[in-house]
Amino acid sequence: MTTSWARVETICPTRCRVCFRPWTACTMRAVATCIPQSVNPRAQPMKNFTPNLRKRISRRACLRAASLFPTAGLAASRASATVTREGNVHTVDDVDTPAVVIDLDVLEKNINGMQQVCRDAGIDLMVHIKTHKVPQIAHMQLRAGAVGICCQKLGEAEVMVAAGIDGDVLIPYNIVGRPKLVRLARLAKRARMTVAVDSEITAKGISEQLRKDDASVRVFVELDTGGKRTGVQSPQAAVELAQKVSKLANLELRGVMTYPSRLETKPFIEETVALFRKAGLPMEEISGGGTGAEARSKEIGCTVHRSGSYVFEGLKRISASRNPPNPDTCATRMIATVVSTPTPDRIIIDGGQKTFQRGPRRGYGHIVEHPDAVIYGMSVEHGHVDVSAVSHKFRVGERLSVIPDHQGITINHHDEAYAVRKGLIEDVWKVAGRGRVQ
16 A cells, blocks of 8 residues: 555544544544545545554544644655645746745744744743644744644634644633533643633633533633723723632633733733732733734733734734835735736736735735735735836736735635745645634
């Protein structure tokens, strides 16, 4: 039997290795879907697979085949670099469009740069993976020194844990409802899970399910320090909720978290810490967040900082006026093709709202080759570009590199991304966390 592997639409064994549900009911179908290529599963129904074959397919092999298992680093993937699903060696010029490519040099610079920023500030970094949703990038961040990962949704956490991340995993989101609580309990047996709560109802629901399933998680009380989203509204409310959490079974009170980190929140946090200590409550961690706010987190008393956008945008957030999209700090490119040149002042590219995003606040993207060209509008599948300020004469079939205005939203529209260095494709990464909104 050959040792080569292929991603297919069939799983072995018949139950999902992540959510443990029957394959037909599984919501994690893209995670561990692989069997030996020589079996030719598309030609054979599942019932024809022998028990011995199933035993020989390890979880690790499944994850590797799905491009989710961590390698020793990018160097390990370069041994088979530039091999795509067709088995051909490719450069960026060969990929079909529209396609997401990630510049590895910029990505690595951003990862190492942020780690150094936090190291200099004397604060731990917990990386938010909702920006990229790619397990390989998460592993790169952890190898660089991050203390854990942060997943906005339970489904993202399931993907990352399935990819071999079994350390600190934070879900800073109120987890409500039995389906999610059951899944949280399963995850808690495979990784060190922390969740955030801002109500007794949420905390009790988590505790009751974990008690039934003999699992435990750590808990942050979330503070609303001006973000006007979720979180308790005062230091007094924080300590009252913390006292209730500390008495609930299978929950370990860890501390507090807030977002975003602003200097104005310092009095709120200081009073909260004082009340916790007076009440004899643990305050092991104070978690702040927001790319570019690492030093502020340290100043207001946080011990760990959550950042995510930096992997694609650089050490500070992209802003049309203060920090416009640029190829030096932005790692992501959308490769698009000119499909029409209806007038001298207008061209159409093969990427629209479903490729980029719908209704951006600041524009759709920056065209690297022609910075004066403006993507002024988008149909569902067409990008409308004003080229009146560009002297270049565009032609049908020409390819352009666009830095999306919001790279995190854009990548969520795509199944995979090409990891590129100096024009050569080194790997093809599955965007395994895309669409995991549950």
